[in-house]
Amino acid sequence: MYPVSTYGSVTIINLPPSPPDPISSAESAVDLSLPPNPYRGLFAFRPEYADYFFGREPFTNQLVTAVENRRLVAVLGASGSGKSSVVLAGLLPALSKRPVRQAQGRPGEQWLAAIFRPGTDPFQSLAASLVPLYAEAENEIALLEATRSLADSLRQQPAALSDVLRLIQGKHPDHRLLLIADPFEELYTLCHNTATRQAFLDLLIAAHSPFSILNSPFSIVLTLRADFLAQASLYPPLAEVLNQPEATQFLSRMTREQLTEAIVEPAKLRGVPIEEKLVERLLDDMGETEGSLSLLEFTLSELWRHQQHRTLTHAAYEAIGQMKGALSRYAEMTYATLSPLEQQQARRVFMQLVHPGQGAEATCRPATRQALGQQWPVVTKLANARLVMIGSQTVEREDGQAQEQATVDIVHEALIHNWDRLRTWLAADREFLAWQSRLRDDLAHWEATERDDGALLRGLPLAVAQEQLAERPDDLSAAEQAYIRAGLAYQQRREQQRRRLLAGAAIAALVMAVLAALSYWQFQAARTQTHAAIAAEETAVAAAEQANAEAKNAREAEKTAAAEADRARNAEATAQANAQAALVAQQEAEQQARISRGQALAAKAQAEDDITYQSNLMLAREAVLLTWQTDTAVDPVADAVLREVVAQADMGLVMTLPRRHHGGRVTAVAFSPDGRQIVSSSADQTVRVWAAETGEEVHQLRGHRGTVNAVAYSLDGHHIVSGGNDGTVRLWDAATGEEVRQLSGHSDGVNAVAFSPDGQTIISGSTDRTVRLWDAATGEEVRQMSGHEERVNAVAFSPDGHYSVSSSDDGTVRLWDVKTGREVRHMSGHGTTVWSVAYSPDGQTIVSGGNDGTVRL
Incomplete structure (x- = not known):
């Protein structure tokens, strides 16, 4: 599973398999009786080729001293400068000839060298090189399990590496461990997770802390391409280590004398001469180009294969295309x-x-x-x-x-x-x-x-991936294709679910319509009852008038008998009672009619989902007023509907803050994620936090020097970000109102700010025509996105945080890749200022609003 090789007193774990000798390749058309090729072509020199590795002895001695004295040594050089060769064929053989210094003062006898490539998962790669040094596994499955377990421990507990080193030291007391990370730039080219990369660097750096230099159980050698040094130095702990004496060994270009030795000595060991002036010609053609050492070695390997009469000749050099064309010519011949x-x-x-x-x-x-x-x-x-x-x-x-x-x-x-x-x-x-x-x-x-x-991918990234899958399926691996198809399948499931929800909503609307029709029928029935009551009242009034006439006649007829007078008075009293009963019946009918009408309007307010919220609100309001025009309480059905419509209405909540207020126009407002607080910004140069329930001022945030144009809450509600005409973006503690940090970089006013969904990144848009991303934890500018030709008015993150969108006075909406800062889409259409932009919750659609009076999707 993990190859183990021994060269002298050095035991090597994970040394890559030796490639075939260049002379033995199947396509070779030369005399197979030639001596073995001492040149390595494009392959790195390995320990078994140390006898043919010339020209790097001074650097090798310097590197040996650094490894013995330093805990971490980085070998830096250009691509093709021979970094791997000088470690494998220079350092390791040299160490095998020197005793290892031990803390007890006695010399050790051997070195253990574990080689690993960081790859996409550096923890797994490191664990794979260490496990064979201490684990006693019965089979490859047990080794795999031990490797996975160690990798998980290294990710979660940085101290685990020190524990493993002690295990190895206990198992091999007369050894010192040398970890070789080759090529170390894979940590930056293949491991794209910044947190993983930094955690791995912390692990390597911290592993030495329990030990002194003399009794440290291991050393680390990194081979790093020089053009990655700047990127590596961006992480301060690593930069500090690399800046220590002897920690960075620069593999410079070989001198002309050293190159001559590297050309002549291997051929001399094989007993093959080189034609006069050919060495000088090779060196002249090699020039001063970085990385040309690998071209020289490949050319020498080809010369060996085409040697004439056991001699490296000018004619063979011409035949292979000379230094400049040898490699390209060889690759083209193979391709043909x-x-x-x-x-x-x-x-x-x-x-x-x-x-x-x-x-x-x-x-x-x-x-x-x-x-x-x-x-x-x-x-x-x-x-x-x-x-x-x-x-x-x-x-x-x-x-x-x-x-x-x-x-x-x-x-x-x-x-x-x-x-x-x-x-x-x-x-x-x-x-x-x-x-x-x-x-x-x-x-x-x-x-x-x-x-x-x-x-899974979604929205615009999924659409781009679908296009690539359709256009270039052969260029995508099976795993990549499966990932894209999984995203498409998830999108389809979501669409089906949305359609089911829409169908359910349609059924609910139909039910509401039926209920509204029923309420209208009840209203009509109540109106009929009202008409009947009015008719009864009119009858009663006529009876009362007749009784009054009879009473008058009775009074004028004083001579009528007392019994007849009593009968008349009784008739009048009866008529008045009937009139009063009719009036009560009329009032009850009118009240019932208002309640029925109010309930019908309430039902209509709920059912009318195809008109504006304002219309629904007016219907619900009228329903409450109808039921309030009585001596009884508001009908609970109408009241509940009014509250529901107000809650649903996208009209904003107008609150008068009773005691304090801004001293200038309010430019922006936002709710906290839990809805308990409101933040506002103003031309009075302040940001203020209010209690949503009471309207009381909670905090007053001062710091901006000029109008504050934009505010936003982080998704967890712990922080507030603001941007103002002073060109700064400021981060505040939402709980205390204290300023956490100031983000400076814009050269003009900041008009828009927002948090990424994970709260780790802040985006801002400015009158300086740029969109900038900031690290919320450090306040450092992550990247600047340029492209707008006028001021930027609005910014927003996609729900997955992979993309951002911005709008500007230049009439465009632009989509940006957050990871690279690259402009993905340029959307024109408004033709004039675009004031606002937003993403749909599923990230698939962007909406914008502009001065042209349109809203565009």
């Missing part, structure tokens, strides 16, 4: 032997084996046989031609069994920089490769979250 289909497959293979440079040159990227699929046969041909290297790694299958998985890598970065055809391919596909690199990051995150739906 492939069929048209194989040539297409070869292009796809090389595109999968290159990581596009971002601020640095392109680098190699290993791939697995599973990722390349049906293109593996052409990989075998390229490996036989020594353009790629095939290796292996042990992985765990789904059934828990161990399985060897083939891997492939470009033989050397010199091929990327010197093969014209490959450079042309990279230039043509650079944008696709950059997108594919981001897709692989998202895929890795999805796998790390156990394929959680929340890590």
